[in-house]
Amino acid sequence: MHRLVPEKLVTVITTDVLEHRLVAAVRRRGASGYTLLRAGGAGSDGLQSGNLEIDTNLLLKVILPPERMSGLLDDLDALIGQGYHLTVFVSDVSVLGHEKFERPMQT
Amino acid sequence: MSAFSNLLIPAVLFFALGFIARLIKSDLRFPPDLAKILSIYLLVSIGLHGGVELANADLGAALAAVIWALVLGFLLPIIAFGLLLAMRRVEPLDAAAIAAHYGSVSAGTFLTAIAFLSSQGIDYERYPLIMLAVMESPAIVVGLLLASWSRGRAAKASASRSEDTGRGQGHLGDILREAFTNGSVVLLIGSMLIGAIANPTAMESLHPFTTDIFMGMLCLFLLEMGLEAGRRFGDFRRVGLALGAFGLVMPLIGGVIGVLVGHLMLGFGVGGTTLVGVLSASASYIAVPPAMRLAVPEANPSFYLTLSLGVTFPFNVVVGIPIYYQMALLLVGKA
Numbered sequence: 001m002h003r004l005v006p007e008k009l010v011t012v013i014t015t016d017v018l019e020h021r022l023v024a025a026v027r028r029r030g031a032s033g034y035t036l037l038r039a040g041g042a043g044s045d046g047l048q049s050g051n052l053e054i055d056t057n058l059l060l061k062v063i064l065p066p067e068r069m070s071g072l073l074d075d076l077d078a079l080i081g082q083g084y085h086l087t088v089f090v091s092d093v094s095v096l097g098h099e100k101f102e103r104p105m106q107t
Numbered sequence: 108m109s110a111f112s113n114l115l116i117p118a119v120l121f122f123a124l125g126f127i128a129r130l131i132k133s134d135l136r137f138p139p140d141l142a143k144i145l146s147i148y149l150l151v152s153i154g155l156h157g158g159v160e161l162a163n164a165d166l167g168a169a170l171a172a173v174i175w176a177l178v179l180g181f182l183l184p185i186i187a188f189g190l191l192l193a194m195r196r197v198e199p200l201d202a203a204a205i206a207a208h209y210g211s212v213s214a215g216t217f218l219t220a221i222a223f224l225s226s227q228g229i230d231y232e233r234y235p236l237i238m239l240a241v242m243e244s245p246a247i248v249v250g251l252l253l254a255s256w257s258r259g260r261a262a263k264a265s266a267s268r269s270e271d272t273g274r275g276q277g278h279l280g281d282i283l284r285e286a287f288t289n290g291s292v293v294l295l296i297g298s299m300l301i302g303a304i305a306n307p308t309a310m311e312s313l314h315p316f317t318t319d320i321f322m323g324m325l326c327l328f329l330l331e332m333g334l335e336a337g338r339r340f341g342d343f344r345r346v347g348l349a350l351g352a353f354g355l356v357m358p359l360i361g362g363v364i365g366v367l368v369g370h371l372m373l374g375f376g377v378g379g380t381t382l383v384g385v386l387s388a389s390a391s392y393i394a395v396p397p398a399m400r401l402a403v404p405e406a407n408p409s410f411y412l413t414l415s416l417g418v419t420f421p422f423n424v425v426v427g428i429p430i431y432y433q434m435a436l437l438l439v440g441k442a
Contacts, residue, residue: 015400015408017397017400038139044407045409046410046412051137051331051335052142053143053291054392055408
């Protein structure tokens with residue numbers, strides 16, 4: 001029987017110019033790591049083809065313990081408050097080997 | 108005849124091919140990142156060319172070109188902003204973001220203009236290459252100033268919502284740093300410096316890279332830009348007819364100003380004057396969009412990207428360049 005532990009998965013989709021700010025927030029809020037993909041799509045900001053430097057989105061996934069999530073969400077909320085277009089959603093996930101999700105990244 | 112000769116340059120034909128492929132819903136698509144690679148190639152190669160010319164340039168003339176590039180970079184967004192506000196079709200913050208694009212330049216349009224001049228056998232001054240590098244960033248500063256002015260005015264109009272102040276702008280210093288350290292700007296200016304200081308004999312070995320394959324790479328790049336423009340053609344309806352018209356009128360205004368500056372202020376011949384016209388007429392899709400996204404998040408990117416990539420770029424490539432050339436001919440030709 002595998003020992004699965006519940007964690008939170010925060011997914012953010014937004015323009016890739018915000019990369020530095022998002023990564024800084026993820027580090028500051030004590031996440032153990034993150035995964036970042038370049039993405040294309042369309043929405044309130046119009047088409048983001050992902051083909052040019054200027055119209056590429058990013059898809060950021062962070063798994064972190066539930067008690068550290070709200071700090072990160074505060075930071076994301078602040079960005080939305082500044083007018084940036086962020087798609088943010090949270091899912092419940094179960095992880096294998098949960099110890100590594102408890103250790104914040106080296107800063 | 109000469110009015111259509113621009114359409115028969117391979118690069119422009121490839122642009123048309125991309126555009127049409129998209130309109131007929133072909134599944135033609137570049138592999139991911141190829142457009143970014145082509146864009147890096149073009150910036151490096153144009154930078155090296157410019158650097159070599161810069162090394163042999165007359166300092167006074169180069170300085171005059173830089174100063175006028177700055178003047179155009181600061182002046183054009185203000186004209187665009189005024190025009191957009193007078194049209195009353197977009198919010199002031201959208202107008203500020205769009206205006207910044209029109210003060211900056213499009214390297215793709217500039218290179219197409221060089222292909223056009225070469226195909227006509229017209230020689231051109233090399234100083235516009237320096238202007239291209241200089242004009243990428245000043246418009247961003249003007250865009251930021253216009254945006255903060257618009258925010259101030261909006262805050263005054265709704266003084267009760269004081270919590271709204273501080274929206275978007277972040278740290279001005281950070282945004283300026285990011286604008287001037289934009290990857291493309293660093294690549295262009297860095298390549299220019301390398302071209303200027305590198306041993307000329309060693310530079311000869313780069314000739315196949317920077318010159319021989321250049322036009323072919325430009326064709327591929329314009330094919331992708333055609334696909335991109337075609338993709339955005341659908342967004343045209345969202346932008347609306349009036350704003351679309353702005354995307355056609357503003358380059359003509361910029362073109363006239365550029366041609367006048369090119370000949371009367373800088374004393375260029377037909378080729379150089381045409382190129383300054385093209386620089387002033389074109390709208391950025393390199394350094395300005397990310398800067399505006401970061402600094403003016405309230406503005407809708409689909410406005411400025413559709414105008415820059417979907418309206419003004421195709422207009423300049425297909426129709427604009429021959430027009431600015433004819434203007435330059437009128438001004439310079441008989442003098």
